[in-house]
Amino acid sequence: MMFVAGTAGLAAAIILGLVRALLGPTLYDRVLAVNSIGTMTVLMIAVLGFLMGRPEFMDIALLYALINFIGTIAVLKFFRYGDMARPGGRHIAREGGGEGDADD
Amino acid sequence: MPGKVAGKATPMINVILDIVSWVLILSGTFFVVTGAIGLVRLPDVYTRMHGAGLVDTLGAALFLAGLMVQGGFTLISVKLGLIIVLLFFTSPTSSYALANALRSQGVRARATGEDLPEEKEEEGSTSTPS
Numbered sequence: 614m615m616f617v618a619g620t621a622g623l624a625a626a627i628i629l630g631l632v633r634a635l636l637g638p639t640l641y642d643r644v645l646a647v648n649s650i651g652t653m654t655v656l657m658i659a660v661l662g663f664l665m666g667r668p669e670f671m672d673i674a675l676l677y678a679l680i681n682f683i684g685t686i687a688v689l690k691f692f693r694y695g696d697m698a699r700p701g702g703r704h705i706a707r708e709g710g711g712e713g714d715a716d717d
Numbered sequence: 718m719p720g721k722v723a724g725k726a727t728p729m730i731n732v733i734l735d736i737v738s739w740v741l742i743l744s745g746t747f748f749v750v751t752g753a754i755g756l757v758r759l760p761d762v763y764t765r766m767h768g769a770g771l772v773d774t775l776g777a778a779l780f781l782a783g784l785m786v787q788g789g790f791t792l793i794s795v796k797l798g799l800i801i802v803l804l805f806f807t808s809p810t811s812s813y814a815l816a817n818a819l820r821s822q823g824v825r826a827r828a829t830g831e832d833l834p835e836e837k838e839e840e841g842s843t844s845t846p847s
Binding site: 615616618619622623625626627629630632633639641642644645646648649652653655656659660663668671672674675678679681682685686689692693 | 743746753765766768777796799804811815818
């Protein structure tokens with residue numbers, strides 16, 4: 614029964630996150646909302662494993678937590694540098710005269 | 718469920734574990750829903766990051782701790798603990814990356830009242846947006 618309550622709350626929270634991801638004014642709102650939805654999805658997978666009596670879902674939840682983090686970093690890097698292959702880091706970008714990287 | 722078999726010898730401890738699990742899962746759900754409402758209703762990207770941080774740290778940790786109580790001393794609880802540790806390390810990192818990207822793109826925080834001149838002075842002295 615507690616699993617049903619947790620699942621219902623998580624579903625409501627995911628719908629709210631989807632609202633922010635759909636009408637977020639900037640790109641960063643959407644990235645933030647998608648990251649948050651990913652965390653809620655990890656919780657949802659974990660509690661669904663308990664709810665269905667198959668706790669092997671924990672492996673999927675662990676994997677999803679990893680993918681969520683890497684995906685957020687990759688999206689931020691892609692929208693900052695324009696491609697994935699460019700080496701990150703502030704000093705490298707400044708050395709190469711990177712575009713739009715003249716912060717501090 | 719393997720966790721319930723372990724505690725079935727004494728029913729009293731089972732009831733106590735169920736109550737603890739209820740409290741942890743419900744408070745975790747409360748923090749997740751509160752963070753999601755903040756994600757929708759707060760006015761700025763920086764303040765929305767505050768709501769997302771609520772979901773990532775306290776909501777997820779309480780929720781998974783409630784599931785760990787329900788799981789008992791099994792491999793499931795070990796995996797849930799791994800998820801908690803992973804979220805505690807990756808969530809501040811991605812939050813920092815997002816704030817760093819925001820700041821390097823010149824997105825200003827929407828300050829109100831007395832915070833505004835101080836914020837502007839600090840921005841003008843330290844950064845030169847391209």
